[in-house]
Amino acid sequence: MKFEDYPAPVYPPRCAHPCEECGLRRSPAFLAVSAAELDAIQSFRSGTRVVEAGGRIVGEDRPSAQLYTLYSGWAFRYKTLSDGRRQILSFLLPGDFIGLQDEFADGHTHGVEAVTGTTLCTFERDTLWDLFHTQPKLGYHITWLAAREEKLVDDNLVTAGRRNAGERVAMLLMHLYRRAERAGMVRDGWAEFPFNQQHIADALGLSLVHTNKTLRRLQRLGLYKLDSGWLRILEPHALEALGDYFERPMLPAPLI
Amino acid sequence: MKFEDYPAPVYPPRCAHPCEECGLRRSPAFLAVSAAELDAIQSFRSGTRVVEAGGRIVGEDRPSAQLYTLYSGWAFRYKTLSDGRRQILSFLLPGDFIGLQDEFADGHTHGVEAVTGTTLCTFERDTLWDLFHTQPKLGYHITWLAAREEKLVDDNLVTAGRRNAGERVAMLLMHLYRRAERAGMVRDGWAEFPFNQQHIADALGLSLVHTNKTLRRLQRLGLYKLDSGWLRILEPHALEALGDYFERPMLPAPLI
């Protein structure tokens, strides 16, 4: 059974309803929660926020007072050096938790930017400990999310450090496709792909020009198609082999 | 007051004593804990393990059944591609928690290797949830550690993706010196530096040869000295400016 068959909301206009009606939760990508936990999440949640495409979710200069769960849309975490060079650390999809890294900040924060229009559930940072205290299970889940997020960055570091341009692009395309698939953002083999080549370059640690040339090369080889914001993988095995990157089936994730 | 003034054990032969006598805890780098928490940690701990220099702490093929706190020595986390290219993800110092990333594994694990001889406190993975349940505060602390660890990898990703060789080396030297200082491994301005150039190359995503040439260049410029396993920073401001990397004062960390 594919995720497309589930009524997962791709871009709900807004999430103003109670958590128990949350559309995301119907997806099998997320763990079921008890009624008590859902209550705790509901009261942990302080509101909803909408950010337009290209807008800033969290500024790079200081940690935000809020934590977020991305409810719909695509976003990314990034850091910039003082001369403007930017590195994208990881991409964020619905269900991803935002802001944990800064919870224990010694400065050195990162920014979060929306790629598409996004909606977010907001939580107040200073109530986090209370959540751990009253609902240890949810604390455990948050640790789960933090650990998963770090694994993503681990993989990206291997890519930036040890893969060449072709391998990097192959790995990123497969990775984003798989995550989109899991999040129910694939229809008929086409995945939402709202990124421009500057995003890809900044994620892979390549220049814009070289990213373009590498993308075109792999496209001419017939490995994938990209059409007005939608991605289709034509040769998944070739891309996986080229990138030396083989996704394992993903476990259901907690959703806070 | 400098950390050197504290009686922090640099390389205790072994940690077989109860946690309340733990030498690490005397360091101001770590948060104080209550007696009840210390009891919980003590009963969470299942034993002690010693790994010789260069030995494998956690294999790359499968998640280990144990979690660890590094008690003494230096180690690193790494991943290797199928053709042998290796990327070091982060370095580990006393107090660092090991194995969390695999707690929620979907495969895709990483290895951990000892640089020097190390001693580790061991915990059984399947008792982690129990710890969260009975001691939410410690669960919160574990999340703290996970978030800090991810920030380290974030920084390393920026380095591998967007810094050139000189900047990478400058940043790594400053970073390791600062962490050694905090861990009480600096004496008279000399920090323990047990790494060979292959370690540095694998951490920075550079080739061994180019790493060597870059190290020599910065050394000839008089920015640092390296002598039989000990590092002295001669020009901290120059190195920080070159690497565009400015450490903020670090908060006391939890110690599990």
Add this chain to the structure above:
DNA sequence: CGTATCTTTGAAGGTAGTCAAGGACCGTGG
């Protein structure tokens, strides 16, 4: 003293960065 490991250096080649400019597409407004 011989072997293994690590460091150092030179030379050659290639991958990726930089510079520059044209093209495609889109929305806006004259």
Add this chain to the structure above:
DNA sequence: CCACGGTCCTTGACTACCTTCAAAGATACG
């Protein structure tokens, strides 16, 4: 309707940073 500016994509030419290959020192150790 078409001109215009903006953003993003594409391509070529040139440059340079970094990798690879090769081999010679240095150091430690049995």
